Amino acid sequence: MKIQNNGFLSLEQLQDQYLNLNRQTRNETSGKAGLSFQDILSQKTTTESSAEVKFSKHAANRLADRNIELSKEQVERLNLGMARAGAKGINESLVIVDSLAFIVNVPNQTVITAMDQADSDENVFTNIDGAVII
Numbered sequence: 261m262k263i264q265n266n267g268f269l270s271l272e273q274l275q276d277q278y279l280n281l282n283r284q285t286r287n288e289t290s291g292k293a294g295l296s297f298q299d300i301l302s303q304k305t306t307t308e309s310s311a312e313v314k315f316s317k318h319a320a321n322r323l324a325d326r327n328i329e330l331s332k333e334q335v336e337r338l339n340l341g342m343a344r345a346g347a348k349g350i351n352e353s354l355v356i357v358d359s360l361a362f363i364v365n366v367p368n369q370t371v372i373t374a375m376d377q378a379d380s381d382e383n384v385f386t387n388i389d390g391a392v393i394i
Contacts, residue, residue, distance in 0.1 A: 313339050313364065319371040328376055334358065341392040342366060350390030357394050361385070 269277070313335070315323070323330070330338070334357050341355035346366045355362045359377040363385065364370065385391075 312369075313342050314368075314370045315374075316370050316372055319362075319374045322374045326374075326376060326379065328360065328374065330360075334360070337394045338362060338364075338371070341394045342369060345390055345392050348390060350392075352388045352390075354385050354388045354391040355394065356391070363388060 322328075337357045338355055341357065341362075342353070342364050345353035345355065345364065350366055352372075353364045353366055355364050360374065361376075362374050363372045365372055
């Protein structure tokens with residue numbers, strides 16, 4: 261191998277550097293090949309289904325303004341509704357829990373707005389592509 265003193269690598273040095281790098285990355289990725297598709301899928305679905313719903317600032321303000329307090333059971337049902345909407349491919353969902361209505365952005369797992377039965381006089385909900393009643 262020819263070593264140059266001018267600060268530049270020779271073609272042989274570059275070739276060795278990149279060929280060794282490719283061998284190392286192949287060896288590193290081959291270690292991950294031990295997981296089956298089913299294992300990876302079940303890991304993903306477990307982490308996604310265990311995710312808690314978040315509340316946007318607007319939704320949190322709506323809940324506070326209307327003195328709405330959610331019980332732990334209602335939050336669990338809201339999570340269940342969000343998971344069911346996601347399983348059906350819904351992006352913006354109306355989730356009804358007891359007398360409360362929530363508009364949920366399913367991909368972000370975020371409640372956009374919330375209202376109780378008294379606030380939904382017209383019972384018209386726009387910009388949704390599905391509804392879940394829990």
